[in-house]
Amino acid sequence: MSAHDKLLGLAARPKVAVHKFSSCDGCQLAFINDAVSLLELSTLVDIVHFAEAGPLDEFAEVDLAIIEGSVNTKHDIHRLEMIREKAKYVLCIGACAITGGIQALRNYQDEKGLLSWQEGVYPQRTDVIIAEDLPTAKPISAYVPVDFEIPGCPITSIQLVSAVRAILFGVEPEKNVDSVCVSCKHAGITCVMVAKGEPCLGPVTANGCEALCPSLGRGCYGCFGASKYANIKALKQQFRDMGLTEQQITHKFQFINSQDAGLQGE
Ligand code: SF4
Numbered sequence: 001m002s003a004h005d006k007l008l009g010l011a012a013r014p015k016v017a018v019h020k021f022s023s024c025d026g027c028q029l030a031f032i033n034d035a036v037s038l039l040e041l042s043t044l045v046d047i048v049h050f051a052e053a054g055p056l057d058e059f060a061e062v063d064l065a066i067i068e069g070s071v072n073t074k075h076d077i078h079r080l081e082m083i084r085e086k087a088k089y090v091l092c093i094g095a096c097a098i099t100g101g102i103q104a105l106r107n108y109q110d111e112k113g114l115l116s117w118q119e120g121v122y123p124q125r126t127d128v129i130i131a132e133d134l135p136t137a138k139p140i141s142a143y144v145p146v147d148f149e150i151p152g153c154p155i156t157s158i159q160l161v162s163a164v165r166a167i168l169f170g171v172e173p174e175k176n177v178d179s180v181c182v183s184c185k186h187a188g189i190t191c192v193m194v195a196k197g198e199p200c201l202g203p204v205t206a207n208g209c210e211a212l213c214p215s216l217g218r219g220c221y222g223c224f225g226a227s228k229y230a231n232i233k234a235l236k237q238q239f240r241d242m243g244l245t246e247q248q249i250t251h252k253f254q255f256i257n258s259q260d261a262g263l264q265g266e
């Protein structure tokens with residue numbers, strides 16, 4: 001059955017669960033803090049599980065499971081498989097769920113390096129945590145099929161309500177294919193790369209945030225993930241021409257979405 005056929009088969013008031021894996025909670029909070037959007041969502045769907053906001057029924061059968069966070073432990077995999085089994089659709093929200101997020105930077109460390117990082121942060125021994133950890137932080141799609149994704153770090157309540165509304169109307173949530181530069185031009189924002197010499201990932205990052213960072217005078221750091229026509233090679237050369245070292249360039253691309261294949265390249 002196609003995704004569209006399944007969409008048309010949704011109940012008039014679908015059951016929805018919101019789940020958290022490894023994350024900072026920022027995507028859920030961005031939504032909870034917008035009471036109007038939360039109220040609007042509660043008029044459209046029946047929220048049966050949302051630990052951050054109240055209702056608890058983790059493994060209830062639902063039409064839509066909304067998932068924040070990346071997969072980091074063996075227990076995460078087991079819980080995720082149960083959630084997928086009980087959900088008609090899975091909607092991932094935010095960079096953590098879609099590409100592994102900032103915590104996937106640990107994928108560049110071996111166990112020894114990771115242990116040394118943890119010892120520098122936590123006062124107690126962390127060997128037990130290490131034993132339960134998977135060797136890498138991975139996105140939800142690495143373990144179960146994902147139907148829809150909302151990019152960002154964090155996402156906004158507008159994105160979430162729009163996506164849920166689209167699903168209720170039987171259409172797939174819209175995906176932006178243009179880059180952040182398009183929003184800059186539409187809004188008449190002065191380019192921070194040209195005017196201030198500020199390295200900006202906007203030319204290779206998917207549109208959808210209304211060029212939030214450039215509108216505040218700072219470069220984009222790629223939180224929406226790669227745009228469809230990203231030319232990584234050209235932007236890296238631009239950064240070299242601006243005087244960035246190879247290490248600085250690598251760090252620019254290996255940040256929030258370090259595991260996004262579209263943001264990697266020559
Ligand atoms: S995507 Fe960003 S804001 Fe959302 S949970 Fe992950 S780190 Fe937090």
Ligand code: SF4
Nearest residue numbers: 181184191192200202
């Ligand atoms: S500020 Fe960044 S996103 Fe905006 S036009 Fe310049 S390079 Fe593109």
Ligand code: SF4
Nearest residue numbers: 209213220221222223
């Ligand atoms: S400008 Fe870039 S980093 Fe800033 S919110 Fe938009 S996509 Fe994210």
